Amino acid sequence: MSFRIRDEERGIDSPTQAEEIDTRAPFQSVIHHITEPKTPLLQTSLRAHPPKVKTSLELEQEELEKIPKFKAIPLNKKIFESKGDIGVFCLTKKHVSEPQEFHFATDERIPPPAAMADLFGKLSLNSEPSRNHNPIPRNTTPNPFHLHTEKRGAEKEKKLAMDLLQKQWEEENARIPKANPYPYTTDYPVIPAKPEPKQCTRPKPFQLESLVTHEDEMQKEHKERHIMEKEEAQMRAFKAQPIIKEDPIPVPRRSANP
Numbered sequence: 705m706s707f708r709i710r711d712e713e714r715g716i717d718s719p720t721q722a723e724e725i726d727t728r729a730p731f732q733s734v735i736h737h738i739t740e741p742k743t744p745l746l747q748t749s750l751r752a753h754p755p756k757v758k759t760s761l762e763l764e765q766e767e768l769e770k771i772p773k774f775k776a777i778p779l780n781k782k783i784f785e786s787k788g789d790i791g792v793f794c795l796t797k798k799h800v801s802e803p804q805e806f807h808f809a810t811d812e813r814i815p816p817p818a819a820m821a822d823l824f825g826k827l828s829l830n831s832e833p834s835r836n837h838n839p840i841p842r843n844t845t846p847n848p849f850h851l852h853t854e855k856r857g858a859e860k861e862k863k864l865a866m867d868l869l870q871k872q873w874e875e876e877n878a879r880i881p882k883a884n885p886y887p888y889t890t891d892y893p894v895i896p897a898k899p900e901p902k903q904c905t906r907p908k909p910f911q912l913e914s915l916v917t918h919e920d921e922m923q924k925e926h927k928e929r930h931i932m933e934k935e936e937a938q939m940r941a942f943k944a945q946p947i948i949k950e951d952p953i954p955v956p957r958r959s960a961n962p
Contacts (some may be wrong), residue, residue, distance in 0.1 A: 814841060
């Protein structure tokens with residue numbers, strides 16, 4: 705019985721699902737705002753000195769306050785009508801450059817060639833004698849230099865070419881085989897006698913300085929070794945020494961007197 709009573713009490717206290725849905729419905733329409741952070745009031749903040757350093761927001765606000773205020777001026781319409789006197793400077797359009805002829809000093813020294821009509825006028829009998837006795841200057845034609853070095857070089861080249869031709873001719877003649885002429889005899893051809901046979905060469909012993917020095921060194925080593933062996937044998941030989949009866953160093957006797 706007690707169990708059933710407790711279940712009924714729980715059913716009365718706890719709302720049903722339908723009631724829960726009705727109660728949640730009005731809370732869903734509430735608009736949530738962004739929470740603004742607030743500095744906590746601590747006891748240590750009252751005891752400690754407040755910070756003197758300004759925050760970035762304060763510094764930015766001060767910089768914005770220091771900026772001078774800009775005020776636009778209305779545009780003057782005369783600027784469009786002026787030719788650079790008011791407002792932006794206007795560049796004048798430059799004229800196209802015209803090419804001019806070059807004036808060289810050679811043109812003054814050497815005048816241009818005369819026309820054909822002037823030449824025929826000079827050839828005529830009725831032509832007036834030229835008043836200007838100064839002859840017309842002409843272009844100077846350079847003459848080549850005759851150097852002795854060029855002559856010597858040409859002679860050397862000619863000599864070298866002749867030497868090469870001579871060597872080539874000698875090499876070509878050396879390639880052509882030449883037979884000895886047949887002896888003119890009546891009976892039989894003369895056969896040359898055979899040369900006498902040479903004696904066989906007999907080899908002779910040769911003597912090197914290195915072998916002589918080697919033999920001398922070997923003899924020296926043999927002598928030194930013989931002397932060392934002799935000394936060692938003398939040292940190994942036993943020789944008894946005589947017994948000394950008398951003491952060579954006299955020792956004073958002690959006196960018997962008290």
